[in-house]
Amino acid sequence: MIPRSAPELSPLDERELAELEQLLDALPAPLEPLDVSMTDGYLVGVLLQPQTVPAAQWLRHITDVDGREVPPSASLQRLHALVRRRHAELERAIAQRQWFDPWVWELDEDASPSEAVMPWVAGFATAMEFFPALMRIDGPALLEPLAQLFMHLDPEDLEDADELLAEIETLEPPANMAEAVEMLVRASLLLADVSRPRKAQPPARKTPRRPGPPPGRRPPPRR
DSSP: OOOOOOTTTSOOOHHHHHHHHHHHHTSOTTOOOOOHHHHHHHHHHHHTSSSOOOHHHHHHHHHOTTOOOOOOOHHHHHHHHHHHHHHHHHHHHHHTTOOOOOSOOOOOTTSOHHHHHHHHHHHHHHHHHHOTTGGGOOOGGGHHHHHHHHTTSOGGGOTTOHHHHHHHHTSOOOSSHHHHHHHHHHHHHHHHHHHSOOOOOOOOOOOOOOOOOOTTOOOOOOO
C-alpha cells in the first residue's frame, strides 16, 4: 500500500490555491504582496540560488515586495503554510529535474502567451533582485535559459544586459500557451543544472567473478 502524502507536503488543490489568492489579496495597504502567479515564479527563483535561502528571508517578500513586516495573525500563518507547501513541491521537482505546472493562466483571447506568463517571470525577476547569487554565476550556460525567461519582460526593464538582450533577439516568441509554459519549465531546469548540479551517481560495483576454468573448457574430473 502506498502511503498518502503528508498534508504539509502535498500539492495545493484548486480550493487551496483560491484560498492563497484570497489571503494575499486581503493583506492591507501599504503592503504590496505578490499575486499567486508572481509568487510561483518567485519561489522558483529562490530555489535556483546556488545556496539555500532561509525561509525567513524569502517569505517576507511574498507578503510585501519590499519585505515590510506583517503583523502576526492566524491568516498569516495559514498563508505561510500554503506557500511552504508549494515551495516544497517545487523543490522536489527541481531537485529531480521533473516537470512542474507553473501557476500561469490564459488571459483574454487578445492577450499573447508572453503576456500571460509575464507575471510569473516578474516574480522570478523579483527573486533575482533580492537574491542575486544565481545571476552572478559566470558561465555561458546561463545565457540561453535566462533569455527564455526574460524575453517575456519589457526590454527597458533589463538594464545593463546587452548580452542577454542580444540573445533574446535570436529567440522566437512562443506560438501558444503550451509552448510558453514548456519554455518556463525547460529554462528553470536548465538553470538548475548550473546552479544546483546533481551529484554524480557512483559507478555500480562489479561482482567479482569466482575462479573457474577458462571459457570453453570443461573442468577436470574429480578423483
